[in-house]
Amino acid sequence: MYAPRALKAAIFLSSASLLALAVTGCDGCSKPQVSPTDAAPADSAAPTATTVTLPDAGPMNVTPIPMATIAKMVNPQKLPAYTGPTGSIEGTITVTGDPSPATPADFSRCPDGEKVYGRAFRDGPLGGDGSGRRWLADAVVAVTGYGNFYIPEKNEAVAITIEGCGYSQRTVTMTFGQRLEVKNLTKQFWTPKLEPPQSGMLMMATPGGDAVKLYPKQPGHYHLIDHDRKYVVDDLYAFLHPLHTASKVGGSYRIDGVPVGKVKVNTSHPRIPDTEASQEIEIREGVVAKVDLELVNKTPAPAPTDADAAYPKLR
DSSP: OOOHHHHHHSBBBBBSOOOOOOOTTTTTTTTTTTOOOTOOHHHOSOSSEEEEETTEEEEESSOOSSSSHHHHHOOOTTTBBBSSOOEEEEEEEEEEESSBBBOOOTTTTTTTTHHHHBBBSSSSOTTTTTSSEEESSSSEEEEEOOOSSBBBOOOOOEEEEEEETTTTTTTEEEEEEEEOOOOOOSSSOOOOOOOOOOOSSOBOOTTTOOEEEEESSEEEEEEEESSSOOOOEEEEEEEESSSSEOOOOOOOOEEEEEEEEOOOOOOEESSSSTTTEEEEEEEEEEEEOOOEEEEOOOOOOOOOHHHHHHHHOOO
């Protein structure tokens, strides 16, 4: 499955250190700054490795990943947590270019699934300004470029639901050390799982039952699927910092808790190859900055047939 070039480069290990899980790669690696890898939560992504008791679910482990492992990954330089003033960023992600292609999937078991998964990506109608822009859902948005500190993750878990014929999101972003909680609101049984697989067990999401809890064991790009519904393939990204989100239907997004100063806002889409967008911006305390970004979809040219190869075109 496709992942944007710079996002791929950001996900995997370099010989020196973990690169930032950022859409645009490591812009500040040559500067005396912290990459987004370093500027990520340590303790707060997994505030405890002990057992806690929840009223509705009984005993459960907050995370099966040792806290020391999480801290080593998200804050290898043992930098201080950022405690200064923050602002917010919000905006709209749009797409121009070719329309979203249809997916070769079988929706016979649940025809409504085609509304969500019937095309490679979800976009809106053309705007009335003649620009060709359409809103774009499920794009990854991440903030990078801040300095010598890390930003703690405040939440233990990311929650999504199963509704109708699919998951409530087609792109899920989370911070390494968090757990994913999948709640089934339908009347059918589901078996959510991550690919690459994290264990040999299949977790059953019962109708109206407790949420299935999934734990990405490494930062990176995963697919959230269902064992019995082959058309359901969502993208999940486990980042090493908490300043990330995915655009909603309508293209809107918002990221809070951004440190003041200059940062870069980056976006790409897991189903739109070879396109990224970014913008630098100054964050001010208590101010919501507006950043709209645009991606371009270009359908790859079909491979030449044997007949085409036999008769090269004249220049």
